[in-house]
Amino acid sequence: MTPSDTQVEEARSALQTKKVVNDFSIRVATVNGTGSQTSNLVLLRALFQMGIPVTGKNIFPSNIAGLPTWFIIRASRDGYLSHTRDSQVLVALNPETAEEDVHTMPTGSAIIYDEPLTLDRLRDDVVFYAVPFNKLVTPICRDPKLRKYVRNMIYVGVLAHLLAIDRDEIARALNKQLGRKKKALEMNWAAIETGWQYAQQHLPKRDPFILEPMDQNRDKILIDGNTAAALGCIFAGVTVVSWYPITPSSSLGEALIDYMKKYRIDRETGKATFAIIQAEDELAALGMVLGAGWAGARAMTATSGPGISLMAEFSGLGYYAEVPAVIFDVQRVGPSTGLPTRTMQGDLLSTAVLSHGDTKHIMLFPGSAWECYTMALEAFDLAEEFQTPVFVMSDLDLGMNYWISDPLPYPDRPPNRGKVLTEDDLQRLGRFERYRDVDGDGIPYRTIPGTPLPAYFCRGSGHNEQAEYTERPDAYVRNMDRLARKFETARQRVPAPEVIDHPRARVGIIGYGSSHYAILEARDHLRQQANLETAYLRIRAYPFNEQVEAFVRRYAPVYVVDLNRDGQMRDLLKLDLPAELTPRLRSVRHYDGHPIDARHITDDILSQEASL
Amino acid sequence: MSVTTSSPKLNRIGLPLAAYKGGKTTLCAGCGHNAISERIIEAFFELGVDLQWVAKFSGIGCSSKSPAYFLGGTHAFNGVHGRMPAVATGALLANRRLIGLGVSGDGDTASIGIGQFVHLVRRNVPLIYIVENNGVYGLTKGQFSATADLGSTLRNGVVNDLPPIDICSLSIELGATFVARSFSGDKKQLLALLKAALSHRGLAVLDVISPCVAFNDHEGSTKSYKYVKEHDDPLGDVHFIPSYEDISVNYEPGTTRDIRLHDGSHLLLSKLPEDYDPTDKMAALRMLDDARKKGEHLTGLIYIDTNSKDFIELLNLPDEPLATLPVEKVRPPKEVLDEINESFR
Numbered sequence: 001m002t003p004s005d006t007q008v009e010e011a012r013s014a015l016q017t018k019k020v021v022n023d024f025s026i027r028v029a030t031v032n033g034t035g036s037q038t039s040n041l042v043l044l045r046a047l048f049q050m051g052i053p054v055t056g057k058n059i060f061p062s063n064i065a066g067l068p069t070w071f072i073i074r075a076s077r078d079g080y081l082s083h084t085r086d087s088q089v090l091v092a093l094n095p096e097t098a099e100e101d102v103h104t105m106p107t108g109s110a111i112i113y114d115e116p117l118t119l120d121r122l123r124d125d126v127v128f129y130a131v132p133f134n135k136l137v138t139p140i141c142r143d144p145k146l147r148k149y150v151r152n153m154i155y156v157g158v159l160a161h162l163l164a165i166d167r168d169e170i171a172r173a174l175n176k177q178l179g180r181k182k183k184a185l186e187m188n189w190a191a192i193e194t195g196w197q198y199a200q201q202h203l204p205k206r207d208p209f210i211l212e213p214m215d216q217n218r219d220k221i222l223i224d225g226n227t228a229a230a231l232g233c234i235f236a237g238v239t240v241v242s243w244y245p246i247t248p249s250s251s252l253g254e255a256l257i258d259y260m261k262k263y264r265i266d267r268e269t270g271k272a273t274f275a276i277i278q279a280e281d282e283l284a285a286l287g288m289v290l291g292a293g294w295a296g297a298r299a300m301t302a303t304s305g306p307g308i309s310l311m312a313e314f315s316g317l318g319y320y321a322e323v324p325a326v327i328f329d330v331q332r333v334g335p336s337t338g339l340p341t342r343t344m345q346g347d348l349l350s351t352a353v354l355s356h357g358d359t360k361h362i363m364l365f366p367g368s369a370w371e372c373y374t375m376a377l378e379a380f381d382l383a384e385e386f387q388t389p390v391f392v393m394s395d396l397d398l399g400m401n402y403w404i405s406d407p408l409p410y411p412d413r414p415p416n417r418g419k420v421l422t423e424d425d426l427q428r429l430g431r432f433e434r435y436r437d438v439d440g441d442g443i444p445y446r447t448i449p450g451t452p453l454p455a456y457f458c459r460g461s462g463h464n465e466q467a468e469y470t471e472r473p474d475a476y477v478r479n480m481d482r483l484a485r486k487f488e489t490a491r492q493r494v495p496a497p498e499v500i501d502h503p504r505a506r507v508g509i510i511g512y513g514s515s516h517y518a519i520l521e522a523r524d525h526l527r528q529q530a531n532l533e534t535a536y537l538r539i540r541a542y543p544f545n546e547q548v549e550a551f552v553r554r555y556a557p558v559y560v561v562d563l564n565r566d567g568q569m570r571d572l573l574k575l576d577l578p579a580e581l582t583p584r585l586r587s588v589r590h591y592d593g594h595p596i597d598a599r600h601i602t603d604d605i606l607s608q609e610a611s612l
Numbered sequence: 613m614s615v616t617t618s619s620p621k622l623n624r625i626g627l628p629l630a631a632y633k634g635g636k637t638t639l640c641a642g643c644g645h646n647a648i649s650e651r652i653i654e655a656f657f658e659l660g661v662d663l664q665w666v667a668k669f670s671g672i673g674c675s676s677k678s679p680a681y682f683l684g685g686t687h688a689f690n691g692v693h694g695r696m697p698a699v700a701t702g703a704l705l706a707n708r709r710l711i712g713l714g715v716s717g718d719g720d721t722a723s724i725g726i727g728q729f730v731h732l733v734r735r736n737v738p739l740i741y742i743v744e745n746n747g748v749y750g751l752t753k754g755q756f757s758a759t760a761d762l763g764s765t766l767r768n769g770v771v772n773d774l775p776p777i778d779i780c781s782l783s784i785e786l787g788a789t790f791v792a793r794s795f796s797g798d799k800k801q802l803l804a805l806l807k808a809a810l811s812h813r814g815l816a817v818l819d820v821i822s823p824c825v826a827f828n829d830h831e832g833s834t835k836s837y838k839y840v841k842e843h844d845d846p847l848g849d850v851h852f853i854p855s856y857e858d859i860s861v862n863y864e865p866g867t868t869r870d871i872r873l874h875d876g877s878h879l880l881l882s883k884l885p886e887d888y889d890p891t892d893k894m895a896a897l898r899m900l901d902d903a904r905k906k907g908e909h910l911t912g913l914i915y916i917d918t919n920s921k922d923f924i925e926l927l928n929l930p931d932e933p934l935a936t937l938p939v940e941k942v943r944p945p946k947e948v949l950d951e952i953n954e955s956f957r
């Protein structure tokens with residue numbers, strides 16, 4: 001079916017009347033295992049280079065090849081970096097989902113599709129562009145095995161033409177993605193050119209969506225949270241890494257390997273200033289980290305939910321025997337294997353008290369790729385200062401998606417190695433007792449093996465101040481109370497929350513982690529749509545700093561935004577806050593595995609406000 | 613400490629035997645594990661090991677408690693059940709200068725910890741790994757462990773009808789570089805093997821049969837004192853000659869072997885069975901299998917490989933410990949971060 005003349009006319013006039021510039025999103029629907037990620041990243045990067053605020057969300061399956069995958073690129077001239085559920089431009093290349101994909105698009109959308117799918121029969125309130133991908137790819141790529149990959153570059157060219165993406169920027173972005181692979185570069189560029197020319201010759205513009213250069217990304221970088229986290233670990237001076245592959249944390253381990261090999265080989269000796277071990281499982285991974293931490297190294301592991309569950313016993317040992325460790329939990333959807341490639345903030349409650357007995361852990365909540373880096377630096381300092389495991393609670397959205405960010409800052413202070421006993425300390429204190437609270441902050445001194453200072457027997461069984469085995473009730477209680485005191489000290493030292501007060505605000509919003517940008521956008525919606533001014537507090541660590549309580553006292557109700565079914569942060573706050581404040585807490589929850597979007601938050605808060 | 617009238621014998625670094633002792637044992641009187649602790653004390657004393665560099669590791673069990681009862685002034689990490697290999701690996705990577713000594717039990721190693729043990733062996737982590745093997749879980753009161761022999765009985769008469777995991781055969785299969793079996797009651801052999809293990813670079817597995825007097829020392833048990841004494845089948849005599857002792861040896865070819873260890877020490881194996889070669893994997897496995905079929909406990913140095921690289925070498929680690937590298941070595945300069953930031957623009 002070809003569009004009737006009147007339809008074309010209508011679309012043309014629509015284009016004339018309301019050109020939509022830099023404020024729409026592109027959804028690319030493909031089959032996974034066809035290299036579409038490269039094409040999508042070229043697009044994302046090109047927009048970034050054009051100075052347009054942009055985000056990319058990869059909605060991918062837990063599979064190597066053959067299942068549906070979507071990539072959503074959002075351009076936002078207003079600078080919103082969160083996910084959006086609505087797209088206005090669709091590239092429909094997956095026969096299995098194509099019909100459903102077409103039906104989800106709003107009226108007036110532009111749809112580029114693979115010609116044989118004849119999707120134009122489905123609707124007449126959108127603009128269709130048919131592209132014969134197979135016909136176009138054959139002359140470019142002789143090798144049928146490579147063809148399915150190269151084929152996906154064609155839509156980059158088509159979109160570049162239709163949306164007016166700068167061709168030089170596309171070339172630069174492609175260069176960046178494929179780097180030194182010269183042959184691949186040539187072939188892919190040919191595909192882009194082909195798409196471009198096809199669009200130029202056969203697809204007159206009938207939709208209103210246009211991209212124009214801006215100047216919003218000057219001095220910004222485009223980075224995924226896992227890479228940023230790995231870099232943070234490297235600049236924190238990590239020396240022992242032990243990990244077991246699991247999505248979505250694997251790319252953190254892999255980035256560590258790549259960068260360590262490049263930047264942490266001693267120039268003079270050619271020796272590695274690090275050890276990275278792929279452990280046999282997550283139990284071993286954390287065991288090695290604790291062994292190394294006990295022996296004085298900065299050691300870390302990265303994992304996701306199933307690995308966190310396996311690390312429970314060792315986490316308790318780290319807490320009780322007081323051994324520093326840094327654990328990145330790049331959260332994914334549980335319970336159990338759950339949705340391994342989808343995002344969630346689902347491990348808060350279990351990690352806060354991971355292991356049996358009275359265990360409590362420090363958790364950090366990065367809210368951006370930038371904080372994945374800075375909190376890695378902070379995590380190592382805190383782990384050594386408090387001699388305890390520190391969990392950095394990232395998630396798939398932060399870790400694996402690409403974010404516009406300020407450049408990563410060079411650390412402004414030397415690593416804080418905590419209370420490692422020195423000869424002078426020994427003189428001053430008169431004697432060494434591993435678990436005595438000599439400074440009143442709950443944090444004892446430690447010695448590390450391989451030094452002439454006194455040794456101690458580190459154990460997960462009951463111990464007294466001298467680290468001797470004991471089952472005495474008084475010694476046990478003293479030790480547990482000191483550990484609780486130490487946790488209280490941590491309250492003041494962990495990253496403080498970020499607070500945005502507002503004089504006219506009655507309602508407060510508490511968020512953490514990857515919901516940050518969606519909350520910022522939702523606050524604008526609430527103001528614009530409902531004249532509802534809100535205050536916002538972003539939690540950056542557990543235990544909660546006293547500012548959290550003060551915030552809940554200032555505002556009511558306070559909406560706690562969680563990416564999980566049960567409102568885990570809300571529950572953790574309930575455990576921590578004075579009972580009279582807990583009725584103020586309300587919950588906004590999102591748990592379908594996709595990144596949270598602003599509209600979800602806005603709608604939920606407005607409906608709860610309406611029912612007040 | 614009391615002052616003795618006659619000055620005690622000092623070792624080559626000027627320390628008395630007492631410096632190598634630990635806390636008073638809380639294990640049962642007569643427990644094989646206690647005898648092993650004593651041999652450890654002797655070995656470290658006699659070789660004059662500097663205790664500052666020793667790090668003891670253990671899992672959970674009666675056996676795993678024993679590091680509190682020897683080498684008292686040294687650092688120790690008593691972790692969780694079956695996971696000592698990981699802790700030791702991490703610590704030894706952090707500080708390659710440490711002399712790692714791990715003590716585990718047969719439950720700790722062959723049941724809950726078998727996964728970690730297997731990978732410890734594969735990695736050839738430089739660690740002395742002693743399994744105090746009594747065929748039962750002592751600390752949880754006498755259940756069978758995975759090393760219990762077929763047909764061996766519990767005190768209540770229950771018969772073990774599952775095949776045992778042979779820690780020595782398994783280790784050899786997995787590429788272990790030092791595999792020995794001994795008996796807690798054989799002072800001379802165990803002492804020599806412990807000293808040899810201290811001179812080996814790489815993982816040294818010592819599977820030491822160590823009777824549990826409380827739960828597995830009865831008639832019908834194949835790991836009772838009586839049974840082991842009657843069925844101990846030593847692979848000749850072992851004699852350790854430290855690197856600092858210059859002794860030239862004459863030995864009869866054929867039945868004696870002189871093995872040069874990494875630090876220049878020697879292990880002399882004499883009265884060996886005809887054509888036994890402890891560097892021959894298949895021969896070692898066959899011997900173990902033959903002995904098992906006969907219901908005997910083959911003891912001695914069973915297999916050794918002094919050529920393979922240990923894990924530290926494989927990882928290309930520097931001479932200084934990773935744990936104490938100065939910040940300049942582990943935090944790249946600002947220019948590196950600038951370059952990295954640039955790559956993301």
Ligand SMILES: Cc1ncc(C[n+]2csc(CCOP(=O)(O)OP(=O)(O)O)c2C)c(N)n1
Binds near residue numbers: 717721750
């Ligand atoms: C995770 C876990 N499960 C079970 C136990 C209980 N437990 C303590 S020691 C032990 C068995 C120890 O046997 P073995 O290693 O042979 O040591 P032995 O006491 O015989 O020397 C068990 C099952 C535990 N401590 N931890």
Ligand code: SF4
Binds near residue numbers: 639643675823
């Ligand atoms: S129960 Fe057995 S293994 Fe434990 S101390 Fe007593 S004799 Fe030794």
Ligand SMILES: [Mg+2]
Binds near residue numbers: 745
């Ligand atoms: Mg046992």
